[in-house]
Amino acid sequence: MLGTINPEILFLQQEDQIKAGLLDMKMILEITEETYKLLGEGKIQNPPKTHLGIPDPENWNSFFNTMPCHIAGSYNIAGVKWAAESKKNAGIPGIPYGIDISILSDPETVLPFCILDGTIITAMRTSAVAGVQAKYCAPSDTKTATLIGAGVIGETMVMSICEAIPTVKTIYICDLDLPKAEKIAAEYKDKYPGVEIIPTADSKAAAAKSELIMGETTARTPFIDKDWVKPHSAIVCVSNEATKDVALMADVKVVDYWKQMVTFKNKAIVKAFDAGELTRDQILETSDLVLGKPCRTSDDQFIYACSLGLGALDITVAYKLYQNAMKMGLGTKIKMWDKPLWE
Numbered sequence: 368m369l370g371t372i373n374p375e376i377l378f379l380q381q382e383d384q385i386k387a388g389l390l391d392m393k394m395i396l397e398i399t400e401e402t403y404k405l406l407g408e409g410k411i412q413n414p415p416k417t418h419l420g421i422p423d424p425e426n427w428n429s430f431f432n433t434m435p436c437h438i439a440g441s442y443n444i445a446g447v448k449w450a451a452e453s454k455k456n457a458g459i460p461g462i463p464y465g466i467d468i469s470i471l472s473d474p475e476t477v478l479p480f481c482i483l484d485g486t487i488i489t490a491m492r493t494s495a496v497a498g499v500q501a502k503y504c505a506p507s508d509t510k511t512a513t514l515i516g517a518g519v520i521g522e523t524m525v526m527s528i529c530e531a532i533p534t535v536k537t538i539y540i541c542d543l544d545l546p547k548a549e550k551i552a553a554e555y556k557d558k559y560p561g562v563e564i565i566p567t568a569d570s571k572a573a574a575a576k577s578e579l580i581m582g583e584t585t586a587r588t589p590f591i592d593k594d595w596v597k598p599h600s601a602i603v604c605v606s607n608e609a610t611k612d613v614a615l616m617a618d619v620k621v622v623d624y625w626k627q628m629v630t631f632k633n634k635a636i637v638k639a640f641d642a643g644e645l646t647r648d649q650i651l652e653t654s655d656l657v658l659g660k661p662c663r664t665s666d667d668q669f670i671y672a673c674s675l676g677l678g679a680l681d682i683t684v685a686y687k688l689y690q691n692a693m694k695m696g697l698g699t700k701i702k703m704w705d706k707p708l709w710e
């Protein structure tokens with residue numbers, strides 16, 4: 368418990384977190400808006416994540432990112448996510464492509480009080496950020512959305528778009544591996560009865576029929592090019608789907624968190640910035656959107672948004688699950704020590 372000298376840690380595995388509300392996308396969307404509001408108000412310290420690629424940062428087969436933060440205000444917690452992805456996992460049944468773990472700590476005593484699997488938290492919060500960006504960036508009458516990538520983030524992206532954009536009535540879920548798209552379409556068929564979910568392998572054709580295009584793939588080379596762009600639309604990517612030209616063509620450009628984004632030199636928007644084709648004042652952040660700074664000013668505009676992932680959001684979501692789990696008596700207690708050998 369915060370503020371007490373107690374070396375006890377609550378371990379929350381995925382199953383505990385699900386009982387504590389992990390799959391409640393409405394709740395995750397609310398925490399996302401609240402967290403970006405706190406970030407914009409300067410109440411969060413979130414240094415850019417450090418990236419450790421194996422065998423090297425650019426041509427990685429796997430990577431680990433360290434994502435520390437402190438959240439002030441009503442939270443007052445510190446935490447870190449140790450985030451990892453592996454190309455090898457994409458071909459191994461039974462193991463996710465990305466695997467994460469988070470630690471929550473008391474900022475005063477620095478004692479850790481909760482350790483959680485962070486894998487599904489990551490998926491939920493990544494899609495929630497994209498959903499919040501889409502809410503502010505998509506045309507007001509958006510009825511059709513194309514979601515490209517039917518992996519783990521594709522799962523949660525369906526939830527996020529259905530919850531964040533209630534005008535959407537048709538979702539194309541696309542994947543090069545069509546059975547994966549078919550599986551998600553079947554799974555969500557009855558969960559969102561007002562929304563028709565159509566699986567396809569042809570993302571470009573689906574995008575041409577959509578006002579909103581979401582990218583959540585593992586593609587290493589951008590494939591959404593300028594001939595996909597049209598007025599009266601938005602493209603929101605969580606990875607490397609869109610080219611630099613797409614970013615440059617946008618009437619409004621949005622990133623989740625510029626201070627961190629600018630350190631990732633291979634991102635389309637950063638390439639444009641580093642080449643002098645874009646200035647900082649032309650880029651909005653997710654915090655600006657939730658704090659009410661004007662974003663879409665006309666339905667005819669084309670808007671591009673992207674994200675890299677904010678460690679502080681993993682921690683605010685994890686903290687909510689911890690609080691719920693404590694009330695519900697969930698999880699496994701472990702101890703740092705019975706008595707510290709030296710103090």
Ligand SMILES: NC(=O)c1ccc[n+]([C@@H]2O[C@H](COP(=O)([O-])OP(=O)(O)OC[C@H]3O[C@@H](n4cnc5c(N)ncnc54)[C@H](O)[C@@H]3O)[C@@H](O)[C@H]2O)c1
Nearest residue numbers: 464493516518519520542543584585586605606674675676
């Ligand atoms: N921005 C963030 O905060 C954040 C956080 C976590 C993960 N991510 C990124 O999200 C992406 C998806 O992660 P995941 O865990 O869902 O991976 P996953 O392996 O579970 O799913 C990725 C899917 O993309 C499909 N795909 C690849 N290239 C494609 C293409 N050109 N067209 C259509 N489909 C294609 C694959 O077949 C696969 O089904 C990764 O690139 C990851 O780095 C971003």
